[in-house]
Amino acid sequence: MVVWDYALETGCVAIDAEHREIVQLMGVVHEAVEQGNAAQTATALDRLTLRLAEHFEHEERLMAACDYAQTLLHKEAHATFLADVAKGRKALAMFGLSDTFRQWAFGRLVTWFRFHIKALDMGLGQEIRRHEVSQEGAVAQL
Numbered sequence: 001m002v003v004w005d006y007a008l009e010t011g012c013v014a015i016d017a018e019h020r021e022i023v024q025l026m027g028v029v030h031e032a033v034e035q036g037n038a039a040q041t042a043t044a045l046d047r048l049t050l051r052l053a054e055h056f057e058h059e060e061r062l063m064a065a066c067d068y069a070q071t072l073l074h075k076e077a078h079a080t081f082l083a084d085v086a087k088g089r090k091a092l093a094m095f096g097l098s099d100t101f102r103q104w105a106f107g108r109l110v111t112w113f114r115f116h117i118k119a120l121d122m123g124l125g126q127e128i129r130r131h132e133v134s135q136e137g138a139v140a141q142l
C-alpha cells in the first residue's frame, strides 16, 4: 500500500495536490493487482500514466516560468520514469500479473515516485515559492 506522508509535501499547493492524487491512483493499481484482475490493473495503470504525464508537464511549465536551473536533469528524470511505466504496462499486456510485474508495481513504481519527490520536486517547490513571493502569485496560476 502507498501511504502519503507529510515528508512528501513540497510546499507548492498545486503540486502537492497532484502528488496526492497520483499516490491514490497507485493505490487503485495495487487494489486491482491484489484482486488478481489484469484488465482492471491495465485500466488503472493507464489512468495513472495519463495523470503522471499531465503532472510532469505541469511541473515543466512551472520550471520554465521560474527559469529553473535544474530543468534538464528534472525533465530527464520524468522521461525516464514514464518510459519505465510504459515498460511495466507492456509487460502487463504480454505476461499478465506476473511476479515480475507485481514486484515492479509494489516496488519500483512507488519507490521511484517517493524518491523523485524528495530528490527533485522539493527543490522545485522551494523555487516556485521563491518566485511566488517575488512575482505576486503569477507562477501559481500556471
Ligand SMILES: [Fe+2]
Pocket (backbone or CB within 6 Å): 015, 019, 055, 059, 117, 121
Ligand atoms: Fe512531481
Ligand SMILES: [Fe+2]
Pocket (backbone or CB within 6 Å): 056, 059, 074, 078, 116, 120, 121
Ligand atoms: Fe518532478
